Amino acid sequence: MAGTDIDFATLPFGYMRTDANIRYYFRSGAWSAGELTGEETIPLHMAATCLHYGQEIFEGLKIFGRPDGRIQAFRIDANANRIQRSAAKLLMEPVPTAVFRDAVQRVVKANRRFVPPYGSGASLYVRPFEIGISAEVGVKPSPDYLFLVFVTPVGPYYKTGFTPVKLKVEEVIHRAAPGGVGDIKCGGNYAAGMRATIGAKHEGYGEVLYLDSREDRFIDESGSSNFFAIAGNTFITPKSDSILESITRMSVIRIAEDLGMKIEHRPIDVAEIAAFDEAGCLGTAAAITPVESITRAGKEHVYTRGGKAGPKVTALYKRLLAIQLGETDDPYGWTEIIE
Ligand code: PLP
Numbered sequence: 001m002a003g004t005d006i007d008f009a010t011l012p013f014g015y016m017r018t019d020a021n022i023r024y025y026f027r028s029g030a031w032s033a034g035e036l037t038g039e040e041t042i043p044l045h046m047a048a049t050c051l052h053y054g055q056e057i058f059e060g061l062k063i064f065g066r067p068d069g070r071i072q073a074f075r076i077d078a079n080a081n082r083i084q085r086s087a088a089k090l091l092m093e094p095v096p097t098a099v100f101r102d103a104v105q106r107v108v109k110a111n112r113r114f115v116p117p118y119g120s121g122a123s124l125y126v127r128p129f130e131i132g133i134s135a136e137v138g139v140k141p142s143p144d145y146l147f148l149v150f151v152t153p154v155g156p157y158y159k160t161g162f163t164p165v166k167l168k169v170e171e172v173i174h175r176a177a178p179g180g181v182g183d184i185k186c187g188g189n190y191a192a193g194m195r196a197t198i199g200a201k202h203e204g205y206g207e208v209l210y211l212d213s214r215e216d217r218f219i220d221e222s223g224s225s226n227f228f229a230i231a232g233n234t235f236i237t238p239k240s241d242s243i244l245e246s247i248t249r250m251s252v253i254r255i256a257e258d259l260g261m262k263i264e265h266r267p268i269d270v271a272e273i274a275a276f277d278e279a280g281c282l283g284t285a286a287a288i289t290p291v292e293s294i295t296r297a298g299k300e301h302v303y304t305r306g307g308k309a310g311p312k313v314t315a316l317y318k319r320l321l322a323i324q325l326g327e328t329d330d331p332y333g334w335t336e337i338i339e
């Protein structure tokens with residue numbers, strides 16, 4: 001198959017048409033076999049539950065080009081598990097792990113020429129999502145579902161890549177409530193946070209940092225990633241039942257332990273931002289993005305010098321990336337080659 005004339009090194013984090021996406025329908029109690037198509041639009045009933053009652057959940061994972069020219073995925077099973085947990089909370093039909101794996105592998109193979117090569121700094125972003133498609137007007141779960149996976153080559157989520165971003169503590173808006181759905185990956189959470197994120201971007205910040213909505217006191221996460229801080233040799237990250245359980249965070253906690261760091265997974269009082277040595281964001285799109293500063297009530301706390309990430313954040317980033325890119329052995333079994 002022909003290559004592409006894409007300049008992978010300058011790619012933004014955005015949508016680009018590729019050769020195919022893959023679709024599975026759940027109807028009459030069974031999943032279909034999955035069909036690859038080049039069609040970018042979806043035929044959808046105007047009364048579908050996804051449109052009115054928010055039955056929409058999604059995932060994000062990445063495929064990386066290795067130094068040896070092969071390509072590899074990072075933690076497909078962890079994303080499969082999470083979309084099942086998301087489905088359970090919105091009373092949607094869970095996508096079996098075997099279907100999820102089949103979908104990712106088939107759609108990646110069908111778009112092999114869009115996987116950015118090693119060294120480009122880009123990757124192939126895989127976006128699986130599931131929607132309720134049956135026509136309902138009463139508030140109830142759809143009996144039928146569409147599970148679709150598309151891919152698109154992407155550059156860094158924050159324009160600057162591994163360059164520190166500024167965060168602003170969000171003092172008014174909350175993305176998630178206790179007992180709500182902040183711990184799952186549903187579209188509604190992102191709709192709820194858009195005002196905050198876009199407002200902060202207009203003020204020159206990369207993202208907001210949400211506080212818990214019970215007390216406005218503990219750090220939750222940002223709109224598009226989990227949060228961590230470094231104090232001395234300790235990796236500190238929020239414990240909260242209204243944040244997404246980040247697969248990147250799970251991985252980085254393991255890496256930090258193996259690099260000899262102490263881990264604290266606990267509620268973080270926002271007043272502690274004055275005491276951090278370094279800070280970072282964690283996510284599939286964000287990878288590890290260093291935090292330059294956190295501004296709260298007009299006061300900026302700075303964690304970097306000369307626009308450069310601190311030593312611990314840099315060490316974690318390098319180790320994570322080396323595994324994701326296949327530069328080094330993966331002792332954790334997180335990566336798998338897609339032949
Ligand atoms: N938190 C939110 C709100 C996110 O959108 C994401 C992105 O997926 C994350 C955290 C990070 O999760 P993961 O590392 O699994 O991508």
Ligand code: COI
Pocket residue numbers: 059060061223224225283284285286
């Ligand atoms: C991801 O990191 O995969 C996400 O879904 C974050 C999204 C806001 C781009």
